Amino acid sequence: MKCPMCEMSFKGETCVTGDDAAPEDGDCSVCGHCGTIFLYDAGRPRLPTEAEADDLARDTNTMNTLSRMQAAIIFARTGIAPPKGIDAVSVVIQSVENN
Numbered sequence: 001m002k003c004p005m006c007e008m009s010f011k012g013e014t015c016v017t018g019d020d021a022a023p024e025d026g027d028c029s030v031c032g033h034c035g036t037i038f039l040y041d042a043g044r045p046r047l048p049t050e051a052e053a054d055d056l057a058r059d060t061n062t063m064n065t066l067s068r069m070q071a072a073i074i075f076a077r078t079g080i081a082p083p084k085g086i087d088a089v090s091v092v093i094q095s096v097e098n099n
């Protein structure tokens with residue numbers, strides 16, 4: 001499988017709840033290379049539609065987890081923390097919209 005944004009190949013997935021679970025259709029994840037949020041659909045990662053991104057943005061618990069993952073990935077890749085007042089999720093969603 002590859003990231004739908006940066007096309008980095010995935011060697012596997014890790015479930016954030018610690019369960020030994022495989023991703024199912026509709027589950028969301030974050031690329032460990034570029035930090036892009038994606039959904040699994042028909043067993044493959046794809047970018048969320050605008051409506052799906054809006055639904056995700058309203059899911060506070062999921063977005064809190066995803067934004068912490070993204071912040072860690074972006075910091076690891078760039079050494080730069082997201083600017084104050086702009087969370088890591090907004091930065092990545094903006095980059096998706098620009099492509």
Ligand SMILES: [Zn+2]
Nearest residue numbers: 003006031034
């Ligand atoms: Zn990626």
